[in-house]
Amino acid sequence: MPSYQCRGKTKLWSVRFEVIENGKIITKRISEWEGNKLTRKKDAETAYRKYMEKYEQVPHYKYSYLNIQDKNFKDVFNNYKIYKKDKLKDSSYYDEFKLADNHIIPYFEKYKIKDITQQIVTDWQNSKKKYSYDYRCKMRSVLFNFFEYIFFNYNIPNILLRVEPVPIPKGEIKEKHFWTYEEFTTFINTFDDNDKNDLIYKTFYTFTYYMGTRLGETCAINYKDIDFKNKAVHITKSITYKISKEEKEKNNIPYKITTPKTSSSNRVNMMPDALIEQLKKYINNYPESKTSTFLFGFDKPLSEKTLNRKKDDHIAFAEVKRITNQEFRHSHASLISNATSNVLLLAKRLGHKDVSMTLNTYSHLFPNFDRELVEKINSLQPQNK
16 A cells, blocks of 8 residues: 655655565655655645556566456466566476466466466366376466465465365376487497488487487587597587577577576586597588587587487387487486496486486486495494404
8 A cells, every 4th residue: 555644844745655676576655746746645646646557557577566466367477477588598488388378378367366266276277187297287387386476476375375286197107218228229220320411310319328418408519519638528508499489580590599408507528438439420521510500400400300200210220119309318317327326426417406306307217326325334334353
C-alpha cells in the first residue's frame, strides 16, 4: 500500500511505495511530479496514480506487489520469461519456454494467479499422463520455478508444494545404455580411414568417446584447442541449435557458439595415444582443418541430423546395440571407471560441478568403490605381528 506523509515545516506531501526494478523490490519515494511540489494529499495521490500508469506500461520482469494476485497467469508468466532471459543459457531458455508454451501456458492462461488452486494444478499434472515420467518431471519443474519466482518476490506460497510429485511408474525409468570398449572398437572399425568422408566421422566419434565431451562441445572444437605437445584438449565452448527464430534471422546462421553447459565444464583433458594418432591422420588428410572455424565441418559445425544418420548406419554395420550421442558420454564414463575408481577424476573429465552429480549419474559404474576405499584405509594401519 502507498504511504502518504506531510512534512511539518514545509507542509509538502510525499508518497512511498514498493515497485520492481531490475528484478528487485525497491522502495520508491515521490515528493514532486512533473516539476511541481505536492502541496496537498490529493496531489500525492494523483502523482502515485500517474506513476503507476506509466510503470505498468513497461516490462519490469514482475508486476507490482499490490496487483499480482489479480493478474492473468499468461501475463505474469511472460514477465517471468523476461526475468529469466539473462539468467539461463540460450539452449536452456529455449528448452524451458518451448515446453511452457506447449504444455503450461495453454492450460493456465484462462486463470488469474489468485484463482489457481491445488486441485487445478493436480488436474493439469494428471492431464499429462501420456508423456514419459522424465518429461512430466520437466514440466512440473518449469511450473514449480515459476511459482518459486512469485513466492520469492511477492511472498505468495508456492502452490506446487501442496501437490504430490509426479509418481514414478513401475518399470518406466530407463537404464542408461553405454558401450564397452570392445563394442566401441567394433563400431569404429566399420569406418574406412581411406575414405575421406568416413575419416571425418570416425575421428569425430573417436574424439567424443575418448574425451567424454558433450555433442555440442565436440562440434565446437577447433585446431587451436588441441595441444599436441602436452597431449591435451582445451574444452571452452559449445554449439547449440536451440536459438530463437529472431536470432537465426539476425545472424543468418542456425546455430550459436556459446560457453559450455556450466563454469566447471571449462576444462583441460588429457588425450590418450589412440586419439592423438587418429587426429594426426585426420589433420594430414584435411590440412584446412588447421585454419577453419571448426575442426570437424570446417566453416560450419557438423549437423546433429547427419551425425545421427552416420552413427546409426555404422551401428547397423557393426551389429552392436544402438546408443544415442549422449550415451557416448556414458560410454566414456564406463571406460574411465574400468581404469580407476577415482570418482573425482571422472567428475573433472566430464566437467561436472561436483562429485555428487557424478555419483548420482554413474554410481552403478563403481560397485566396488566402498570395498576398495576400506581396503586402502586398512592398508594404512600398522600390521599386527
